[in-house]
Amino acid sequence: MNEIKIPELAESITEGTIAEWLVKKGDKIEKGDPVVELETDKVNVEVNAEISGVITEIVREEGDDVEVGDVIAKINENGEAGGTSSEEEEATKEEPKEKKAEAAEKVESPEKEEVKSDNKSDVIASPAARKRARELNIDLSSIRTQDPLGRVRPEDVDAAAKGANEKKESKPAKKEEAKKSEKKEFDKPVERVKMSRRRQTIAKRLVEVQQEAAMLTTFNEVDMTSVMNLRKERKDKFVDKHGVKLGFMSFFTKAVVGALKEFPLLNAEIQGNELVLKKFYDIGIAVSTEEGLVVPVVRDADRLDFAGVEREIGNLGNKAKNKELQMNDLQGGTFTITNGGTFGSMLSTPILNAPQVGILGMHNIQKRAMVMPDDTIEVRPMMYLALSYDHRIVDGKEAVQFLVRIKQLLEDPYDLLLEG
Known part of the structure; x- marks a missing residue:
């Protein structure tokens, strides 16, 4: 499995915003094909694939801010168009009884402390779950999942967010009132639009x-x-x-x-x-x-x-x-x-x-x-x-x-x- 990273763009440009994905998961691409349009502070530039293969995962979504060296997608050189990656196939195969038992134990004993990875990319999660986690500002590695295979799904992210909100509600009333006053900055309807990178x-x-x-x-x-x-x-x-x-x-x-x-x-x-x-x-x-x-x-x-x-x-x-x-x-x-x-x-x-x-x-x-x-x-x-x-x-x-x-x-x- 290979990664598509943000390359060196120019001497004065080190970051940008993903403006538009030109490919989607399952697409077969050739070396040199444009895969994503990146908006920088000066111009929009296209990032090209350095190898041929099949897109197996879109790691960063449109609107995300990225820097040079960031992984934005994964590509399988030996994959087939429309198929799944070898990693996903392995994950969906029937596992040994020992692993099933271990997964079941995790489900039955949620009070046990999970070993979390410091690297978010090590967490097995669907693209939709990753996107939802970014929207809610939730750390994927902190989410408990009910999936026997340990795969984080969107409903797990929503549950984690709900739990976080319940904790926040237990804070002193003064802080809660302060937050409410911040949200009521305007008494009449407004629309918030994120400023473009440029x-x-x-x-x-x-x-x-x-x-x-x-x-x-x-x-x-x-x-x-x-x-x-x-x-x-x-x-x-x-x-x-x-x-x-x-x-x-x-x-x-x-x-x-x-x-x-x-x-x-x-x-x-x-x-x-x-x-x-x-x-x-x-x-x-x-x-x-x-x-x-x-x-x-x-x-x-x-x-x-x-x-x-x-x-x-x-x-x-x-x-x-x-x-x-x-x-x-x-x-x-x-x-x-x-x-x-x-x-x-x-x-x-x-x-x-x-x-x-x-x-x-x-x-x-x-x-x-x-x-x-x-x-x-x-x-x-x-x-x-x-x-x-x-x-x-x-x-x-x-x-x-x-x-x-x-x-x-x-x-x-x-x-x-x-x-x-």
């Missing part, structure tokens, strides 16, 4: 960033007239030549790269007592998914032309939508762009994507009456920009100048398009 990690990291970084946000606004006119003028030729649409994100990505080259501290990070100034430009593009926000990275954005940036953003967006992002799609960004404008946001203060020290927030484009240099008033498509930065590295003056430079590049995008 959502837990997002929450944890956002709080950590605000506690560890000296985060400030500076704002500006950009006149999008020139960008919109340029897109309208070139969009058909651009699609015919490159096969992708000319969107806003390529303009912002190239403008960010240009500004980062002039203000390199926005492309750095802190490591201990050192500043690491990065000489490459891997720009993270925040993407919203059903499971939460992910930030896939456009590698070497400075070496891509506008079509290359648009193509890469499109590919990463599709992978995020189809849950196909890999670990290397998310690691190593140097600066992040997030576009709340797609959801109608007018203004926000984006939170840093640690260990990065800068993030640019784009917002909704709205027509507003603007006073022009010659004191005339014109209706212009305007967008608010927000730059959050780590004040431990970046001074306010540098942050303001960085954002002003982005504004300048976007309001005169023709050179940016040609140079890009």
Whole structure:
């Protein structure tokens, strides 16, 4: 009998949650077949079988938290599909009279102390009983069973839970009242939903960033007239030549790269007592998914032309939508762009994507009456920009100048398009 364990996933990932079993007990699988989908704090990954055989037992259920090295299933190399494992067959065979007598003695004399194993996996129990024990937080090795063969069944778990509850009821009234008050936290109906692994990690990291970084946000606004006119003028030729649409994100990505080259501290990070100034430009593009926000990275954005940036953003967006992002799609960004404008946001203060020290927030484009240099008033498509930065590295003056430079590049995008 062999075991299926959680393998080493990536350097920064040591745990996850079982999202979905792709096989069931009795299924015959081949080496390399995916057996379970694991949700981690970054992406969902599939765990593949290392040997061929038949699944004889599902040890961990969907929704269970697991770590690298945990046993999640058992597999029999010599088993037949739909059959039972050799261990189960042996357990169901007629046993010698001595063992039957021993089992009967256990049933007749429940007051005798049982020898319990320290290893829960040594307890013979049905998958349903194991699942029920996890739900009720009952130790399988502490359960007395009436089965002559010593196999723990769901009704044994329920009986153990009932006994535990009866013991709890005998505790002092004050403690019982305290528990009742805890249960009555809400007077009206509520629904409790377990946070996904990714959502837990997002929450944890956002709080950590605000506690560890000296985060400030500076704002500006950009006149999008020139960008919109340029897109309208070139969009058909651009699609015919490159096969992708000319969107806003390529303009912002190239403008960010240009500004980062002039203000390199926005492309750095802190490591201990050192500043690491990065000489490459891997720009993270925040993407919203059903499971939460992910930030896939456009590698070497400075070496891509506008079509290359648009193509890469499109590919990463599709992978995020189809849950196909890999670990290397998310690691190593140097600066992040997030576009709340797609959801109608007018203004926000984006939170840093640690260990990065800068993030640019784009917002909704709205027509507003603007006073022009010659004191005339014109209706212009305007967008608010927000730059959050780590004040431990970046001074306010540098942050303001960085954002002003982005504004300048976007309001005169023709050179940016040609140079890009």
